[in-house]
Amino acid sequence: MTVAGSKIPVAPVPMAEGDSMAEHEFGPLTRTHIVRYAGASGDFNPVHHDEEFAKEAGLPGVFGIGMMHAGILGQRLAAWVGPENVRSFSLRFTGQVWPGDVLTFRGVVTGVESAESADPVARIDLTVTRQGGGCVLTAAATARVAPAGDVPAGDR
Amino acid sequence: MVDTGIVGRELGTVRFPVERSKLAELARSFGSTDPLWSDHDAAAEAGFDDIPVPPTVTVLADLWREHGALDGAVRLGLDLARLLHGEASWTMLRPIRCGDELTARSSVLDVAERVGNRGESMTLVTIETGFTNQHGDSVATRRDVVIETAGPTGKEQS
Secondary structure (H helix, E strand, O other): OOOOOOOOOOOOOOOOOOOEOOOEEEOOOOHHHHHHHHHHHOOOOHHHOOHHHHHHOOOOOOOOOHHHHHHHHHHHHHHHHOHHHEEEEEEEEOOOOOOOOOEEEEEEEEEEEOOOOOOOEEEEEEEEEEOOOOEEEEEEEEEEOOOOOOOOHHHO | OOOHHHOOOEEEEEEEEOOHHHHHHHHHHOOOOOHHHOOHHHHHHHOOOOOEOOHHHHHHHHOOOOOOHHHHHHHOOOOHHHEEEEEEEEEEOOOOEOOOEEEEEEEEEEEEEEEOOOOOEEEEEEEEEEEEOOOOOEEEEEEEEEEEOOOOOOOOOO
């Protein structure tokens, strides 16, 4: 069996202000998606899988686990810049996610620090939104990127 | 309401093996079909020394066994039914790879009271966790802000 080649980069890739991550959609979110992440992560807070517990707590029902869509966003970021080039990843949950939601993941480079240096770092803003546009998560990341006008090492 | 005297309290140490089957489960839960996240051959072919991990993988360390983060939250006096994860931020210091054995040490960095939009009182607890690998190298630090709300979570949304 041959393994399809991954396009996920190892070395830092060239990036410039305004570059954007390929937009990604997930959903509609099902209770099975939530439980699958609960099992993978070990997050068994019953508000995410026990409908009776959630309703007794005054909720309309179970809701999505924030770290699941945060994790999907982080994985998309890592696939874009290279998993070993992520320097920092900070996120704030701004809303809840419910079964039936379709989530959209976006990211854009807002600037590159030390662009002329040997070790430039891109600043990236990211969001997760629900259908209809409501934002449920905002994030900021930094990532090592290739020096501007990078040329093969042998040509320097 | 949580006692502000918990600032500085150590929340314990957890060891977590970064294993391929766990990474495969995680990737599947994210809906990813790229074999890179769970297959040694795919990772090698892509040029990685071993299977890389997504940035939030350290979350698994504090939830995968008893006395993890949720237990820690309960022991701090937080009510799970009113608890929200407000913020999380990672600083990556060294790559984490499949096969690593992480040690996570957590402590309470800050406790704050805040008044919400409807005049209700909320408690914000900031927890810092440092992760080292089997070589003793620091690989990441993470800060989490958990919020104990006044009422049930998500009441305003349906």
